[in-house]
Amino acid sequence: MPNLKKLVIPYEHDGRTKWSSYCFENFVYLHQLEILKCFFFAKSYLKYQDTVPVNFSFPPELKRLTSNGCRIAWEKMGIIGSLPKLEVLKLKDHAFEGPVWEPIEGEFSLLKFLHLEETDVEHWNVDETHFQSLERLNLRYYYNLVKIPSGFEKHLTLQAIKLYECSPSVVASAEPIKEEQRTMEMIILGCLSSRC
Template sequence: MAYAALRSLAQILNQTLNRDHQYLILDEKQQIESLIEKVSSLQDFLENSSKKIKKHLEIKIRNASYIAEDIIESHITDRILSESASHEDGILEKISIRFNLIEKWIVSSSKPASSSPFLFPFLFRKRQNTLLRVLHQEGRLEFPNEVAESVDLRYLDCISIHIPSSISKLQNLQTIILRRDMRRPLYLSLDIWKMPQLRHVLLEYGILPDPSSVGTEGDRSVFVLENLQTLSLVMNFRCAEEVIKRIPSIKKLGIRYKDEEMDLEYYCRNNLVHLRKLESLKWINFGYSFLMNLSFPTSFLMNLSFLTSLKKLTLVKGRLSLEDILIVGSLPNLQVLKLRSTAFFRQKWITNAGEFLQLKYLLLENIALEGWRVDPTCFLKLESLVLKDCYEFVEIPDEIREIPTLRLIELNECGGSVLTSAMDIQEE
């Protein structure tokens, strides 16, 4: 699993370097080249090291690869949205730091009876904690009690199965990335709502508590998180009014729902329409139902049409009716659309006049789609078309080749007829 994750990350890095160079500044290009070298080195390590060492480090390598791939992909699509991209500084440096730590773990693990500080990276003195700004933790499942004393902390990246209430002491914390080494979900403390400086909360498999369970309306210990811009990925996110009003500035939201817990009324997902600054939304269905038994609630998609701020939409694992895809196509400012493990009604996609007028980037991955008919007035600004694992897909519509802004068609694991139609477009 770790080697496959590294291989996938290496592919993303090389594609980013080759296809998206127009969106990268020189420093980012050099950082990506450095990351490619690190990934290659880790692949060599997995191929040549003993089973004992590999077992010890595989989970860390796998998790780092998955997170890095998601961050880089989001970073590039943000670059494509040039008018509003935040261009957050240091995103690639943080990925590099993660892999540097893994390399140091490898060095320390190769020494017998090693007492390397990288095995217990947070056994530091209390006096030092108050000056700590950035903290990346590997190799423990218990949240270090010492962290709560790091009052100057701005950035926290850790593995844990439980986040204690003491985290609310970190009143200067801006970015928190919480991962887990086990399949059970990570339950955040209710005190997460008492941290007003938070800007980015990234969860691998986390459940966010409902703040309405905290005291009464007059309880001032629960804040409105005015600075929070990113919240992803939250499992079974309940969009109750009490939650929505506490995250008014959210720009990026990622949510996951189990197939047996799709109650639209209980989860109040129609309330997302009140997030007036929302630019990016990722919805993932997961569970044990077959793909065709799942769906994205039509009433929810209809409400998205009122979100004029929405520029990026990702839908994973579900069925789209003709009405659903019509709604998505009418989103007025949608520039990035990613459909993964998604089925179309009767495996056909028919676009109507005037749809997807602002779309720049379209990804179709593992899509149950045989026919695709495109109206000439659609996709007028499309720059990138990416098809992955679309084995049933027959050909790229002729209308796509007429799009003047199209720069890239990328194919991965698609049928021969799709490759032929792409080559025909390239020759023209």
């Protein structure tokens, strides 16, 4: 499939098959792949899904990536952050896990759209050297995050922040960013704050 440009794969964990038996590293051979969606689910009789091993390799042409349920540690995010052409990233249902996400300088240099949904991250450290092309930030079901990083105040490319079912502290932390970025749109839906 040398010319494949879009691929959507649902993986279902049955509790018997080891994730390591799946050849995730072979994605790198899809040289023209631009859009990849990977969904990881556990069978209904399993109480907990095993963490997916970090044996991913992605092709350099990838522009849009959606990941769901991988449960990989944030420290391994460099696998994705180093993709040179990535513009859209959607991480859902514990795609990555852990209390702290600390991006490395130079990662996500062309990322324009970031959607984060339902993770357990508490502290997300961002400064002006991270996400320099980001235009839209969506946070959904963010109950543990203490605040949106103040580093986003310096991002002149940021056009919109959308919050859905987020903690009051997350909503409050978005206000100074909106004040700094006067043309930025902020949308708050179903949040847990009385200010909504």
